[in-house]
Amino acid sequence: MTSPSRWLLRLALVTVLVGIGSGLSGMVVSWLLHLLEHVTYGFGEGSFLDELPTPSSELKVFALFLAGTIGGFGWWALRKWGTKVVSVEDAVTGKRMPLWSSLGNISLQIIIVGLGASIGREVAPRELAALVAQWITRKTGVTAREAKILVACGAGAGLAAVYDVPLGGAVFAVEILLAELSIATVLPAIATSAIAALVARLVTSPAPLYTVPPLELSPSLIVWSIIAGPVVGFAALGFVVLAKWAGAIRPKNWLILIVMPVIFTLVGVLSIWFPEILGNGRALGQLGFTGTAPLLLILLVVALKFISTISTIGAGAAGGTLTPSLALGAGLGAGLGGFWLLLWPGSSISAFAFVAAAAFLAGSMRAPLTALVLVVEFTGQGQAILVPALLAIAGSVMVGYMTTRRRDWAKTPRGEGVA
Secondary structure, eight states, X not given: OOHHHHHHHHHHHHHHHHHHHHHHXXXXXXXXXXXXXXXXXXXXXXXXXXXXXXXXXXXXXXXXXXXXXXXXXXXXXXXXXXXXXXXXXXXXXXXXXXXHHHHHHHHHHHHHHHTTXXXXXXXXXXXXXXXXXXXXXXXXXXXXXXXXXXXXXXXXXXXXXXXXXXXXXXXXXIIIXXXXXXXHHHHHHXXXXXXXXXXXXXXXOOXXXXXXOOOOOOXXXXXXXXXXXXXXXXXXXXXXXXXXXXXXXXXXXXXHHHHHHHHHHHHHHHTTTOGGGSTTSHHHHHHHHHOOSOHHHHHHHXXXXXXXXXXXXXXXXXXXXXXXXXXXXXXHHHHHHHHHXXXXXXXXXXXXXXXXXXXXXXXXXXXXXXXXXXXXXXXTOOGGGXXXXXHHHHHHHHHHHHXXXXXXXXXXXXXXXXX
């Protein structure tokens, strides 16, 4: 066997191992989340929108208080005595993820999300999958570049596994983590995400995350998408800026022991009247995609979900903003689209929600392809309205790009260009 053939066989084997490891990571996270939800609220599958009105108000408030207490103590201890947690982005560049601190951070995320905290659940499986991928690449002795690609692919595959979005996980790895479109990045990304999704289906459901009726194209929707794209982009930009600000001001010392339980309990109290604000945003997203609630109520829930997620981050919690961003976009699209129908009928609330969800997610992530693919896989819909979705995504991402360019231009001495 020639040396190139031996190298290719070894790389293929390592890629398969990373895919399996990422799938197992997603499977473990999903199982633990469903177990915790079942023990706390009496269900392990289904949406907060369908299931949360059943538990008592006292149970929801107590669950959030418990989440804040456990999270506050856990992150205080972890940040005081543990090794600094290395993010997935830093792990891709070669920084080693500390085993026990990473596992502690992942466990705390699972606990607070399972108890209903208003934050995304997608960071935990990405971190666990990246940790496993990093261990595999060290043990198999691949090159630094191969390790970088495989760790990124492992993180993307972790996302693919927990939500059963194989294409979305692959595009996430290539577009966001690697920012390199080539055969060397695309092939392992596709392979690892596909393998991970298959492995995780032992405990996850292959059904789309959201139930969305068939979507149809209309002139009304196209015009609305052109107008709404930048509007949604500004909302997404505001969410990103406030989320970063909240992360920057989070308690760095023992104050987290007080701040997190208080903030979480307040969110729990608010959920008595608005249960859709709990969790990773699935309930709000489904509310937007169906559009069955009054428009003003949907917009109110969007505002409250926005505030509760930012507050959760500001309280010191670690977690994701991907699924909350999608939910905020869907709710915002349903509300704005409903009022648009008063001026120009001819489309559906679901179509407006789909377009705005993709635009909001693209604007918050600065990743148009990843956003579109994820919304398509999350809903099982979208082919019929790709044109308006792309128009809205372009308008949304352009807002963030132009804002960044303007800020960079303002910082640049006159006469010097900005690359």
